[in-house]
Amino acid sequence: MSTERKLLVVKDLATTFHTPSGPLAAVGGVSFDLNQNETLGIVGESGSGKTVLSRTIMGLQPRNNVEVSGSVLLNGFEVVGASEKEKRSIWGLEVAMIFQDPMTSLNPVMRIGKQIDEILRVRLGMDRQAAKAKAIDLLDLVGISSPAERYNVFPGELSGGMRQRVVIATALAGSPKLLMADEPTTGLDVTIQAQILNLLEELKERMQMSVVLVTHDLGVVATRTSRIIVMYAGRIVEMGSTREVFARHRMPYTRALLEGSPKVSNPSHTRLLAIPGRPPNMLNLPKGCSFAPRCSFATDRCREERPELEAASEPGHTFACWNPLPVKERASA
Amino acid sequence: MLIVIVFIITVGAFYLIHLLPGDPAVVILGTGDSPANRAKLYRQLGLNKPILEQYFVWIKNVVRGNLGTSFISQTSVWSTIKTALPIDVEIIFLSQILAFAVAIPTAMRSARKPDGWLDRILSAGSFTLLSIPSFVMIVLLVLFVAIKLGIPHTGPSSYISLSADWIGNLESLALPSFTLAVGSYVVYYRVLRSDLIATLQEEFITMARSKGISQRRIMWRHAFRPSTVALLGTAGVNIGGLLAGGFIVQYLLSIPGLGYTLIASIGRSDYLVVQGVVLVVSVGVILINFAFDIVINIVDPRISRE
Numbered sequence: 187m188s189t190e191r192k193l194l195v196v197k198d199l200a201t202t203f204h205t206p207s208g209p210l211a212a213v214g215g216v217s218f219d220l221n222q223n224e225t226l227g228i229v230g231e232s233g234s235g236k237t238v239l240s241r242t243i244m245g246l247q248p249r250n251n252v253e254v255s256g257s258v259l260l261n262g263f264e265v266v267g268a269s270e271k272e273k274r275s276i277w278g279l280e281v282a283m284i285f286q287d288p289m290t291s292l293n294p295v296m297r298i299g300k301q302i303d304e305i306l307r308v309r310l311g312m313d314r315q316a317a318k319a320k321a322i323d324l325l326d327l328v329g330i331s332s333p334a335e336r337y338n339v340f341p342g343e344l345s346g347g348m349r350q351r352v353v354i355a356t357a358l359a360g361s362p363k364l365l366m367a368d369e370p371t372t373g374l375d376v377t378i379q380a381q382i383l384n385l386l387e388e389l390k391e392r393m394q395m396s397v398v399l400v401t402h403d404l405g406v407v408a409t410r411t412s413r414i415i416v417m418y419a420g421r422i423v424e425m426g427s428t429r430e431v432f433a434r435h436r437m438p439y440t441r442a443l444l445e446g447s448p449k450v451s452n453p454s455h456t457r458l459l460a461i462p463g464r465p466p467n468m469l470n471l472p473k474g475c476s477f478a479p480r481c482s483f484a485t486d487r488c489r490e491e492r493p494e495l496e497a498a499s500e501p502g503h504t505f506a507c508w509n510p511l512p513v514k515e516r517a518s519a
Numbered sequence: 520m521l522i523v524i525v526f527i528i529t530v531g532a533f534y535l536i537h538l539l540p541g542d543p544a545v546v547i548l549g550t551g552d553s554p555a556n557r558a559k560l561y562r563q564l565g566l567n568k569p570i571l572e573q574y575f576v577w578i579k580n581v582v583r584g585n586l587g588t589s590f591i592s593q594t595s596v597w598s599t600i601k602t603a604l605p606i607d608v609e610i611i612f613l614s615q616i617l618a619f620a621v622a623i624p625t626a627m628r629s630a631r632k633p634d635g636w637l638d639r640i641l642s643a644g645s646f647t648l649l650s651i652p653s654f655v656m657i658v659l660l661v662l663f664v665a666i667k668l669g670i671p672h673t674g675p676s677s678y679i680s681l682s683a684d685w686i687g688n689l690e691s692l693a694l695p696s697f698t699l700a701v702g703s704y705v706v707y708y709r710v711l712r713s714d715l716i717a718t719l720q721e722e723f724i725t726m727a728r729s730k731g732i733s734q735r736r737i738m739w740r741h742a743f744r745p746s747t748v749a750l751l752g753t754a755g756v757n758i759g760g761l762l763a764g765g766f767i768v769q770y771l772l773s774i775p776g777l778g779y780t781l782i783a784s785i786g787r788s789d790y791l792v793v794q795g796v797v798l799v800v801s802v803g804v805i806l807i808n809f810a811f812d813i814v815i816n817i818v819d820p821r822i823s824r825e
Contacts, residue, residue: 246729250632270734277731290722295745295819304740305730340820356730 192259193364193396194220194243199256199266201235201242201420209253210468212238213420216256220364225390225397227407227428229443230417233465236400237286239417240366243398244281245273261363278305281364282357284386287373288349292341298352299325299337305359324355329385347378354385361393368400383410404447408432413502416440419466419476422495426503436498436510439477475508483509521805525798532797533574541788543590564590577794586798587791589784596795599780604799606692606776609681610768611761613689613696615754618703626708627738630715641708649705656698657771665694678774695768699761703754710753714746721745748819755811759804 201213213235220226228236241247243258245265258265263276285291293301302324303317312320318337325333328351341349350370357365367386371379387410390397399411407414407428414431416424416439424437435441445459463480472478478488487508495504499513543566544557561567565576580587586596629638651659664670670690679687718724719742727741766778773779777796784792816823 241725244729246725274731274733277729279731283726283729285722285726287722291726293723293727293741293745294821296741304727304732308732308736309730342821353726356726360730 191221192219193222193224193261194398195257195259196243197257197259199239199242199258200254201238201247202253202255203248204251204253205469207469211420211471212468213242216417216420216422218415218422218425220396220398222363223390223394223396224413225387225399225411227411227414228398228400228417229402229404229407229414231402231443231461231465233468234417235420235468236402236417237368238420240283240368240398240400244277244283244366246277246283278309278360278362280362281366282360282362283366283368284350284353284357284370286369288341288346288353289373291353292349292356294341296340297338298341298344302352302356302359305356309360321355321359324359325352327358327389328352328355329381330355346374347382350374350378350382351385354382354389358389358393363395365390365395365397366400367397369402370399371406372402379406386410404432404443416443419468419471421476421506422504423477423507424505425495426498426500426505430498430500430503434498434500434503434513436505436513437477437507438481438483438509438511440505441511442480475506485509521802524805525801528801529578529794529798530574532794533577534570536785536788536790536793537570539785539788541786543788543790546591546787546789577791581798586795589789589792591787591789591792596791599792600777600795600799603775603777603780603796605681606678606769606774607762607765607778609688610692610695610699610765610774610776611758613692614699614703614761615758617696617700618707621700622704622707622711623743626711626715627743629708629712630719630742631734631738633716638712642712645705645708648701651701653698653702654767654771656701657694657768660694660698661772670694692774695765695772695774698768699765703757703761706753706757707750711746711750714749715742718742718746744818748815748822751811751815751818755808758811759807762803762807763800 196219197217199213199216200211203210203212216239218226228239230236238247242254243260243265245258245268247254249270254266256266260276261280263280265273265276292298299318299321303312303321306312306317306320307314322333322337325336330336330348330351336344341352344352350373354370365386370386371382374382383406386397386399389395399407401407411428413426414424414428415422416431416435416437418439424431424435424440431440432444435444439461442459442461446461448456448458461480466472466476466479472489474487474489474491475481475484475493478484481488485508491508493506493508495506497504498510542557543564544552544560548556548560558567565573568576577587586600588595589599592599625641629641632638670693679691681688715738724737724741727737732740762777764778765776766782768774769776769779770782777800781793781796781800783789784796
């Protein structure tokens with residue numbers, strides 16, 4: 187595997203927040219890479235560190251009381267340790283983000299057109315006319331009808347789905363090579379979710395982008411990603427091609443996530459299996475495997491010693507578990 | 520709404536003046552004159568009628584646009600107000616320009632790093648200023664600034680009108696404007712600082728950051744405008760308060776604005792001038808707040824939509 191072809195190489199990335207109650211390791215020891223034009227899914231429960239991870243990859247973590255270590259090589263640019271000013275050169279143009287909640291991620295007192303063409307004007311130096319024309323094209327591209335009129339509306343005049351389209355248009359304005367989509371459909375109605383995801387997929391092909399799709403919903407990543415990372419308590423617990431992870435996952439947490447997702451093939455009124463217990467307190471992580479307290483397979487070793495990622499049978503598939511599920515066990519999915 | 524408020528204020532003011540000790544007849548005729556002459560003057564001026572009737576005579580004239588003529592100085596109340604009001608407007612205007620010019624950049628600096636050393640210094644400084652009342656501030660300014668720089672600061676000739684000499688005018692209004700600016704600054708700084716801090720936590724600021732635009736642009740183009748709603752509301756109330764409460768500064772520096780006129784007229788039992796000033800000030804306060812409400816609606820489109 188040569189590093190040259192990789193758009194993104196993440197090594198031993200750790201993000202620690204200094205909170206009044208002590209250091210909080212939101213992300214720890216994360217390593218993975220991403221090819222050009224690939225879509226990678228990052229999956230985990232709320233609080234598993236996936237949002238922090240996606241922001242740290244961009245270097246967009248809060249400016250105060252945060253410590254980042256490791257390495258993020260984004261198209262040859264080392265993000266970790268770069269100053270805000272240096273990172274500004276890649277933000278918007280190399281990497282852009284689609285935020286989770288379009289109700290809060292758009293400036294409520296700025297016309298949407300101005301929010302889209304800001305990158306064009308400020309970063310690409312386009313003049314007012316050209317930027318406006320491009321912004322209207324972008325609105326059209328993301329499927330907003332009568333884009334010329336919509337250019338002048340405020341976010342409050344649009345529905346959630348429309349706003350998320352505006353957020354996507356804003357992210358695309360600088361033609362980034364990498365698009366970080368942080369739960370892009372969580373704040374939307376179910377009927378709108380598929381539309382937005384399909385739009386993203388279409389735009390990815392059209393604009394030759396790589397996409398990191400962060401979600402808690404395995405259904406979202408199942409058909410739209412080539413690879414999946416499963417996160418728990420700030421660490422990668424399983425990683426592999428989407429097909430492999432769905433079919434031959436080894437980590438009990440991955441299975442629990444799968445069993446917690448509704449499936450069309452289930453008879454109606456099937457009870458979903460909830461994962462017992464709660465995500466761990468990130469300020470006070472268990473000594474061994476973070477999932478051990480909630481895991482029905484946990485042994486003393488799990489509670490004492492943290493498992494590292496190890497290779498499964500298929501290349502590229504790794505998992506962190508002392509008592510992995512047997513390979514022959516096909517996914518109940 | 521406006522009419523109801525003005526009615527309540529003017530009725531209240533009318534009664535309160537008549538409760539005060541003092542007698543226009545004594546002011547006009549002197550203390551030595553006979554009671555009979557005073558009674559005659561009372562009848563001439565209509566002061567012998569019940570207060571309620573006096574009020575209705577007055578308000579009827581006001582509605583026709585006539586504020587009356589002062590018993591004491593024999594000049595029309597409206598012309599007295601017309602000469603005094605521009606001074607208030609100018610002082611308030613200057614003080615607000617100054618207050619905003621300092622409050623906005625300092626609040627932005629503070630909000631950039633809340634609880635950083637600069638924020639601590641600015642916050643501590645603003646609290647110190649807050650605890651100095653305007654009448655103390657004026658005395659300190661006269662002592663340490665005006666006397667040293669030779670700025671006119673006392674006596675009836677200290678005010679120079681704008682049309683006569685604009686530099687002299689600015690000099691003569693520098694102290695009162697500065698004093699009022701200090702009080703306004705503290706309030707504006709604190710309100711804007713806390714709103715900016717809250718706005719900078721918003722997700723749309725992170726999104727703006729992710730576009731790779733400068734910190735300065737994020738502050739001015741993204742954070743400032745949504746943080747000004749409380750600031751504008753406060754400014755409306757504050758400016759109204761300055762119009763109504765500017766008399767302390769004006770009186771101490773002998774600046775013949777509305778506040779000064781009001782105090783002087785109360786001392787002379789010049790009922791009609793007091794009434795006229797109260798009317799103009801109360802209408803002014805209401806209009807100022809109304810104007811700021813409109814500005815707030817323009818600044819934040821969310822408000823008018825709700």
